[in-house]
Amino acid sequence: MSIVLHDLAGADPDLRFSPYCWRTRFALAHKGLPVETVPWRFTDTEAIAFSGQGKVPVIQDNGKVVSDSWAIAEYLEEQVPSPTLFGGATGRAHALFVNSWVDAVLIGGIARFIVRDLLDVIDPKDKDYFRSSREARFGRSLEEVQEGREARLPAFRESLLPVRLVLRRQAWLGGAAPSYADHIVAGTLMWPCCVSRFELLEAADPVAQWFSRVLDLYGGLGRSAKRA
Amino acid sequence: MSIVLHDLAGADPDLRFSPYCWRTRFALAHKGLPVETVPWRFTDTEAIAFSGQGKVPVIQDNGKVVSDSWAIAEYLEEQVPSPTLFGGATGRAHALFVNSWVDAVLIGGIARFIVRDLLDVIDPKDKDYFRSSREARFGRSLEEVQEGREARLPAFRESLLPVRLVLRRQAWLGGAAPSYADHIVAGTLMWPCCVSRFELLEAADPVAQWFSRVLDLYGGLGRSAKRA
Numbered sequence: 092m093s094i095v096l097h098d099l100a101g102a103d104p105d106l107r108f109s110p111y112c113w114r115t116r117f118a119l120a121h122k123g124l125p126v127e128t129v130p131w132r133f134t135d136t137e138a139i140a141f142s143g144q145g146k147v148p149v150i151q152d153n154g155k156v157v158s159d160s161w162a163i164a165e166y167l168e169e170q171v172p173s174p175t176l177f178g179g180a181t182g183r184a185h186a187l188f189v190n191s192w193v194d195a196v197l198i199g200g201i202a203r204f205i206v207r208d209l210l211d212v213i214d215p216k217d218k219d220y221f222r223s224s225r226e227a228r229f230g231r232s233l234e235e236v237q238e239g240r241e242a243r244l245p246a247f248r249e250s251l252l253p254v255r256l257v258l259r260r261q262a263w264l265g266g267a268a269p270s271y272a273d274h275i276v277a278g279t280l281m282w283p284c285c286v287s288r289f290e291l292l293e294a295a296d297p298v299a300q301w302f303s304r305v306l307d308l309y310g311g312l313g314r315s316a317k318r319a
Numbered sequence: 320m321s322i323v324l325h326d327l328a329g330a331d332p333d334l335r336f337s338p339y340c341w342r343t344r345f346a347l348a349h350k351g352l353p354v355e356t357v358p359w360r361f362t363d364t365e366a367i368a369f370s371g372q373g374k375v376p377v378i379q380d381n382g383k384v385v386s387d388s389w390a391i392a393e394y395l396e397e398q399v400p401s402p403t404l405f406g407g408a409t410g411r412a413h414a415l416f417v418n419s420w421v422d423a424v425l426i427g428g429i430a431r432f433i434v435r436d437l438l439d440v441i442d443p444k445d446k447d448y449f450r451s452s453r454e455a456r457f458g459r460s461l462e463e464v465q466e467g468r469e470a471r472l473p474a475f476r477e478s479l480l481p482v483r484l485v486l487r488r489q490a491w492l493g494g495a496a497p498s499y500a501d502h503i504v505a506g507t508l509m510w511p512c513c514v515s516r517f518e519l520l521e522a523a524d525p526v527a528q529w530f531s532r533v534l535d536l537y538g539g540l541g542r543s544a545k546r547a
Contacts, residue, residue, distance in 0.1 A: 178409020179409065180406060180495070181403065181410035181493055184492065184493050185413030185492070188481060191481040196480075256422065266412030267412075272412070272413050272416065
């Protein structure tokens, strides 16, 4: 039986854009595990009440329920050791640093470029919740947060320097082959990629070139994703 | 025969403060390898000409010469696999992200707090070189770079959030036990710790508490380091 994934969707149910759900999608594909995705909206809290919390990704695997992208990756690694996501306990511990850097730096960095664009693609029933929760977080209107984004591009691109430095020495964040570290960063980049036409990366950037290679992995899973 | 390490020193030859040499010191101690350190100053280029380049750390191990802290860590892991620094190829690949984040973010972030203090502790013969090379890098005088550092502390501490998030879930960056990821970050924090009285970390910060635990590793190698 396929694993079932509740996956954040837009007004268009085929538009899937959560940076956390994409980490899980890539991890499932890496393991070669078939998945049945269920489109889910921010306000569908009842639909995942079975998970005991209110956010996606949530997976159901033969009665077992796991939420939180990191916990899901650990669960998948335990259930299906090969091909590995982490390369062992120390590799997993080090990947947690990548996950933490992405959550601390990249998520907030990207949000400032696309948060108003997001409002245009999410489901109408989610819009009030989305605007009020995000405006409370930023302390400004969505329009003000996103305003002047072109001027902020150089600093954002500079913030990717750690990724760029790694790619000078190896093809993937996982080394010679992709690992969950690649899924964390690329999954997060799927978010702006799917919801906005605004180009965060320069084509000549090694980060953009690596991301393009990730899009082609797993039968072009990322490449074929619906974009707004 | 002990490994010989050319190690950056101040006017006081016992003051060792290079963030890169400290990574190597911790890695050697982790492997249980005895080391003979040779105090080296910025302008002692002749003394390490045998390495084909001009920076420390440089190690000599039975005629084999390795420079660059990352290359040295890889070399040590290959020569003495256990106890491991990386936990395998994927763990090493992921540790390179930690190394890259530290070099891209933490080194420059810390330098702005201590670069003028450094001038007071380095060898007199290094001072002209140090001032002119660092002022060229920053485009300002050392005094101007360091000025107003109290006001910049909150942003610096915030920049450590990725480390803090990891330490919420595990005792060490390496997971249940210290790894080279711990050496990279802690080795870099040895730098301000040794050359300046300016306190970068709040005592209550989990990062400070983890750093204190690193200072106690390997017989208190970090704890017993000479401080300016």
